[in-house]
Amino acid sequence: MNDRAFAPPPVLDVRDVTVRFAGLTALDGVSFTVTPGTVHAVIGPNGAGKSTCFNVLSGLCRPDAGTVTLGDTELTRLAPHRIAALGVARTFQNIVTTHGTVADNLMLGRHALSRAGFAASALRLPRAVREQREHLDRARRIAELTGLGAHFDSPVALLSYGDRKRVELARALCLEPRVLLLDEPVAGMNAAERARTAAVVGELRAELGLSVVLVEHDMGLVMRLADDVTVLDFGRPIAHGTPDEVRQDPGVLRAYLGTDAPKEDAA
Numbered sequence: 001m002n003d004r005a006f007a008p009p010p011v012l013d014v015r016d017v018t019v020r021f022a023g024l025t026a027l028d029g030v031s032f033t034v035t036p037g038t039v040h041a042v043i044g045p046n047g048a049g050k051s052t053c054f055n056v057l058s059g060l061c062r063p064d065a066g067t068v069t070l071g072d073t074e075l076t077r078l079a080p081h082r083i084a085a086l087g088v089a090r091t092f093q094n095i096v097t098t099h100g101t102v103a104d105n106l107m108l109g110r111h112a113l114s115r116a117g118f119a120a121s122a123l124r125l126p127r128a129v130r131e132q133r134e135h136l137d138r139a140r141r142i143a144e145l146t147g148l149g150a151h152f153d154s155p156v157a158l159l160s161y162g163d164r165k166r167v168e169l170a171r172a173l174c175l176e177p178r179v180l181l182l183d184e185p186v187a188g189m190n191a192a193e194r195a196r197t198a199a200v201v202g203e204l205r206a207e208l209g210l211s212v213v214l215v216e217h218d219m220g221l222v223m224r225l226a227d228d229v230t231v232l233d234f235g236r237p238i239a240h241g242t243p244d245e246v247r248q249d250p251g252v253l254r255a256y257l258g259t260d261a262p263k264e265d266a267a
């Protein structure tokens, strides 16, 4: 199948990244390192630069300065599809699939990994049929890992919002990423759905050993899942550390959380 699924992820290194939009500096010298196999959260108030940071990591935005490297490969100047092909998959904050079955969506995710050519697939040559079956088995396994196993053949439109949002997560996993960028994976979910998704992300890390970069407003989820946290404020990195270190940092409390302790609203 795909050897990448079992290879340890390389280090993802963000170094002195600056992004300017007209007169506004959205990211200002941001650096952090995602240790292989860990969950690294990027948090900060609205407008802090979290989405811009994700857009840089996934190639949608070219920084004015600084670099992003995955192992020995610089990602900074690569197109999004090249970055995805190197094993960096992302989910989007506001995209929730409504078309086809869960299986259809996950097989779309497998498409980029297909080795059999169009003609072999169209003619249903044995090699292509075998490969298709292997992809279907893997997609089913990913559906199970993401809590969607029972819905594999169900139309996505009939699923709950939380399940539909996890289809997006499962589709990203179908690329066999080594680094998974999760953009607000529990946004809009109710407490039970959030708890379910939190458990799934934790299991994914344990089962697949991939690195996860997480942008999330839900502090409970961040505190529960993250190994390391980078805090941005007005595009500047103001703190790095473990969740416990960051939650006690006076600068973070002042700039991001008010003066109170973080509110953990995840179930």
Ligand SMILES: Nc1ncnc2c1ncn2[C@@H]1O[C@H](COP(=O)(O)OP(=O)(O)OP(=O)(O)O)[C@@H](O)[C@H]1O
Residues within 6 Å of the ligand: 021, 022, 024, 025, 026, 044, 045, 046, 047, 048, 049, 050, 051, 052, 053
């Ligand atoms: N394409 C753009 N053109 C101009 N300004 C932009 C653009 N994208 C983002 N910005 C600005 O850059 C800053 C950082 O925005 P960004 O969306 O990265 O923040 P964020 O931390 O993701 O915010 P939120 O939590 O609200 O999603 C904001 O001031 C935003 O208005």
